[in-house]
Amino acid sequence: MTSSDPQTSPSRRVLFSAQKNEGPFLLEWIAYHKIIGFTEIFIVSNDCDDGSDTLLDALDAAGEITHVKQIVPVGIPPQTHAAHLAKDSGFFRDGDWVMWLDADEFLLPAEGGTVEDIIAAAEAAQASSVSIAWRFMGDSGHAQWPGRHISTAFTGAAPMWKGKSTQVKTLFRWSDAIEALDIHRPILAPGVTADTFRALNSAGTDMEPRFFDRAKRVPFNRINVEKQPYKLGRVLHFSIRTPDMFALKRQRGDGYYANPQEVQRDDDFYAAKNFNAREETGHHQHEAAVTQEMARLLQDPNTARAAEAVAKTLAAKLGQLA
Template sequence: MTAAPTATAKRLIITCMKNEGPFILEWVAHHRAIGFDHMLVFTNDCDDGTVELLDGLAERGYVTRMDNPYQEMGSGYNPQKGALKYAESLDLVRNAEWVLVSDVDEFVNIHVGDGDLDSLFAATNDPDMISMQWRLFGNSFRDSYSDVLLTQEHSHCAPKYCPAPIQAWGIKTMFKTAGDYVAGAYDRIGVHRPLKRRIADMPNWVAGTGRPVPEDMADQGWRFGIRDHGYDMVTLNHYAVRSTESFLVKRDRGRVNHVERDQGLAYWMRMNFNMEQDTSIQRRLSATKKELTRLKRLKGIKSLHEAAVTAHRSKIAELMAREDMKIFYEEITSPKLTLLSRHLNFVSRAQFNDGPDAISADLIDRLEQVPVL
């Protein structure tokens, strides 16, 4: 177990990582450019340069990296929930003003003012909690991995009105701490929102629309619905699949929360939305690139990033040499699934759960007649 961190933060992101090396710098640069000042990262069994790159950033105070303690915490804890439980005990977390639990494939996309946290806080009248809902971004028809910026090259996504699958309107929640109460109005830090309310009243909690979160979510709920969905002020861009080749690495690596669930054909179909294009996050691209350039100029950081890119490419080659992964790759790049990614509004919630085999040949025949815009 690593030592407790001594860094301080005002606006903190907590995350878990396993073999995310090639994608770290863009994620850090983007979030620093919009106003987050530190990231607490729990790592687990990495072998692609993730730890080395994070430690390089940690030496300069940009992140704090810790070995994930979940295996030492007894049964009942998966990597993500164990890390969050441990994080509650850290002064770094308890002394922060704002905390967000977010993954390295999730990018906060603010639509008001200058597109930064100060603008979001001003537009929402400085609430205690802000929930931002996912907008699912697909592979943008990029099968091969290349070292590009996700926020620049991946713009194909789900439509704003997307009641299915249930993941489409999942949320992550940024919250204020409150003195001795690390989760503010709640007792525990949760994956999607704080848990176990400790106050009688509904917290001052707004959605990405800027409107109050419904009171029936006070004690439970991890997604919005038809009545409260929306992206007026802030979106959480969720690049769950990235390129098709990178998705192979993600599937092989496994999950940090629902560890027992395979990221197979059904997962690919419900997360690979290529129905519309949204480039709104690119208003911050110049600031992100400026911060990225600054990070790469730090001694050793550029070479550590390049080493992670090389390791990622090597892992892709290794997986593509396996017969099972080769077959899986051919399935997810098939004309059928590529076509479906353009028209996922025709897929029911049950079909999303069951996967591509539940889609009738008749539907595919009809979709093939739809002109590509």
């Protein structure tokens, strides 16, 4: 067998995302997920007018990520089309560990760990996936964007749910058991059961039988655990960020729907997602490393120029909102 044989090569750790107009956040998001252990980053973009597609092109040309622009057919949600495009591209290989995160989501492995640590826990349990609970992050009292997610500027968070249903994002091994991608979890092929595909949650226990129910229109994407919901890790979800960034998000719309404006992003939505009752500081340990990695990425002149253009466009957009 050669060194490229998947049976002898280390598993790739692939981060996938579909985005539109996430330019101000991409460099940090990419840098962060590189330092916690993702080896490949595959991003599909569409209809960007903030310079993010140019930034992604520069990062692709520098060998840092893989970027594909998509043209979304009428009547199909952008994220759905991106998922089909990615699967059909042949990018994913048997044995890859794959996770779909949006640009407002940051995987935080437990106790300063890495993606490899989560994978090791799964493999020790002979599991093929780990569904990791969200933890919502609030605006921590900021009216304007402080510039970074991974910083001491953000500490406000939701309670650590115990015994309550919370949504997940799933890290899973790519194989013929996977029929399709979904933003929260893989869609399993017909006939795949708990006997052939062990699925864990972030408490380290088995997912509910509903995880394997193909009859549900929306695949089951939650966990209900009484103890240690974040034992293996959590996904910090900055769903609102700050009022100014939320206003731009409202303009962009939601990629999960064929009509991007289908979801109501109003003041009530902001208030409902603005969790600040508890403190989250786990991400602070990575701030210095992320800063250093962002600086490394910006050493590429094309990336630096594209990032500067994104910043100028952001300032102009915020000026129009004022």
